[in-house]
Amino acid sequence: MESFPVINMENLNGEKRAITMDKIKDACENWGFFELVNHGIPPELMDTIERMTKGHYKKCMEQRFRELVASKGLECVQTEVHDLDWESTFHLTHLPVSNISQIPTLDDDYR
Known part of the structure; x- marks a missing residue:
């Protein structure tokens, strides 16, 4: 079973930004929610x-x-x-x- 999306906010600044933004987009479109970690x-x-x-x-x-x-x-x-x-x-x-x-x-x- 697939687990719901977990978004690591530390990845928004740096070379993983595009991948992280894609994860957020997918979470919004396909799940309707996600968990944020490392948000400070x-x-x-x-x-x-x-x-x-x-x-x-x-x-x-x-x-x-x-x-x-x-x-x-x-x-x-x-x-x-x-x-x-x-x-x-x-x-x-x-x-x-x-x-x-x-x-x-x-x-x-x-x-």
């Missing part, structure tokens, strides 16, 4: 962002989801929701235009 983002920062994301969803989004389920007459689904990966439904864009101002429920530290 400290693990501590990534852990903090994950904690804040989960906290945001715990506080805001879970209740909205339950209200949506109730409004659709799917109350039975609520009892089946236990441990969803909320961050998979959270999207921020920064370029070309940031949408962060459209999410008023974000804490200042999270912004």
